[in-house]
Amino acid sequence: MRCPYCSHIESKVIDSRSSDEALTIRRRRECLACEQRFTTYERIEEEPLMVIKKDGRREPFNRQKILNGLRKACEKRPLSIDTVDKLASTVEQEIRKRNENEIPSSLIGEMIMGRLKEIDEVAYVRFASVYRQFKDLSIFMNELQSLLQSEKNQE
Numbered sequence: 001m002r003c004p005y006c007s008h009i010e011s012k013v014i015d016s017r018s019s020d021e022a023l024t025i026r027r028r029r030e031c032l033a034c035e036q037r038f039t040t041y042e043r044i045e046e047e048p049l050m051v052i053k054k055d056g057r058r059e060p061f062n063r064q065k066i067l068n069g070l071r072k073a074c075e076k077r078p079l080s081i082d083t084v085d086k087l088a089s090t091v092e093q094e095i096r097k098r099n100e101n102e103i104p105s106s107l108i109g110e111m112i113m114g115r116l117k118e119i120d121e122v123a124y125v126r127f128a129s130v131y132r133q134f135k136d137l138s139i140f141m142n143e144l145q146s147l148l149q150s151e152k153n154q155e
Helices: 063-073 081-097 105-119 121-131 137-154
Strands: 011-019 024-031 037-043 050-052 058-060 102-104
Touching: 050 105, 063 081, 063 105, 063 121, 081 105, 102 105, 105 121, 121 137
Parallel strands: 050 102
Antiparallel strands: 011 024, 024 037, 050 058
16 A cells, blocks of 8 residues: 555555445554554445436446535534434445445435434525525525424424
């Protein structure tokens, strides 16, 4: 594994841990040249999964896109990076359990919003406003009112 600090190609593994329900292995490494420490992740290479976009285009599934959207929605919110990462992993696992080669982006968005709504309502509204492309304030207000109504019904 090439060191990100000095580019030396030899390192030793200091610690290995399983994460994401044993789908990922996190390895803590130390460069044998500069002695800097860094983390690497190993993931199982899975069958290619295509996402069907709203306009009908197809593109390969990219977990990083989910993470980027979640990070923007959760920015300046009291959610840890680990929580956001687990949410992305949960959504990815749910998608892969469907055993389909193609999945609509709309389904992925709904899965994310469902989980965000349970975790952080502000992050949910942020994500929904971009995902659903609210065109005006009335649509945005309708979403907020339905959120408030569901909160009242739970009390």
